[in-house]
Amino acid sequence: MKKKLSNVLEEVDKYERELSTKGNNVIEESCKLTTYLRELLVELKDNIVREGFEDEAEEINFFKNIKPQILGKLIFYNKVFRIETSCPVYNGKMYEAYFTNELEELKQEFSEHIRNSDFYRYYRSGRTDLDCEYCMLGKINYAMGLNSFVFEVDSNHSTYYDYKVARIIANELLYTYLLSKTDTNHNSDQTLQNSESVKELIWTDSKNALIELIHALYAVGAISHGKVGIRKINLAFFILFKIHLGDIHHAFHRMKDRTGSRTAFIDQLKVSLEEYMNKNL
Template sequence: MVQRIYRDALLSISQHEQRVSLESSHIIDESYRMTIFLRELLSQMKDYVLAHGFLSKHEEIEFFRKIKPQILGKLIFYNKLYRIESSCPFSGGKMYQKYYSAELQSLKQEYTEQICNSDFFRYYRSGRTDLDHEYFELGKINFNGGLNSYVFEVDPHFSTYYDYKVSRIIANELLYSYLLSKISTDGSEAQVSDKDFYWTDSKNALIELIYALCASECISGGKIGIRKMSIVFQVLFRIQLGDIHHAFHRMKDRAGSRTSYLDHLKTSLEEYMDKDL
């Protein structure tokens, strides 16, 4: 049940992102519409959880570790993106660059002070699951850890506190990639404004391709790291990939072929070659 909800939610978000991207003429409108959509989707999820609950503790943990953070993380990202873009002075010039550089610096400071030095961040990034029953089950908030004050305002029936932590990690990854792309393109969106040029396969497929290119060291002699390479592809195809490291670790545990997209590329190319025979 949880896996189906997870797939449906991700598919719904991806389809809506693509449709809004094609219909919107400006990132401000795009981020606003995505914020409205994600807020409604999160509300629907909450209604479902409150009405049906969970069949097991495993389902509960899966929901608060994976499903809710994917929705809330993107909601935080698009809301922040709307605020950043609607406050941007103008496009181009030194002021433009300074504006996005300042936003990037602020994000890095928040990341350093509130996320990367925490025990939970190290736990989550390492892919551990042994403490999931403490972090992602309802009613198990440990107040001895000196939690942020907003924990007292969350709905205890729809939050474990740490699902919000995961959401912030996801949102910050997305925002980091976006701000870096704005700075690296020198204020010009001309390179990525073509509405006809976008990625139409799954995000996991693109992540698999990026890791393959990185592992083969076929770009810049292998001197470009996976993070920088992923940013290039995200800008090129106008797509947000989220936590690519977590997605890659899930690929390593796939049943059957672990390189399903690369296998598909090989088959497609061979079939295309055969057409000329």
């Protein structure tokens, strides 16, 4: 099972990139991705029920990283489809007010249901000490006073908390998306996205590589004298490459625990640039 699981997120990223290069409008693209991700989750569930996991590490990785990434994107693209198909107009003050309202609702949901939870702090901090409780089947503790939707959870394919991680990822994606719609420079952003030269720009390395680059640019203060945060830099790359990075903060915590170099992409940039310089001496 391990080989199949290790490639599934790469396949999702590849499909997203393929759709983004075909010039589909956002409604068509989000609809196709919603269908694709829903079918992929069904396929994964069937495979896991049939074959099981090789060990605890594979099970934890699936319910902490793989399934939430897929489910989070499914929630996100379905929400984008619903938002876009309900949009009253395509520009102007009513357009801006519509997306501003969606953004405010997202912020309120985060404030009321996510921000102050113990699990959110656990996940955001990159901790792993309770993974056996949060990320394995059959470990749901009903004595903790969990949300009532726990009784609708498929105990053969969910740990209850995998859905919570998926919601965090979906909200992060939706936040970036709505920011791109409500930013005061939205019109210029649309012009940038619609120009033929920019449409040809595709991020072809891994998402982790781009996340590493974003954090490096933030750490060194290379953008706006270091006065903008990670999310704003992420938004800039989203507008440029139309690439959804998901929960970049949690991805950063995983990078800190890498074996070997924790800055693999930055290291490769240095090596490649020096080789390029040597060729042009």
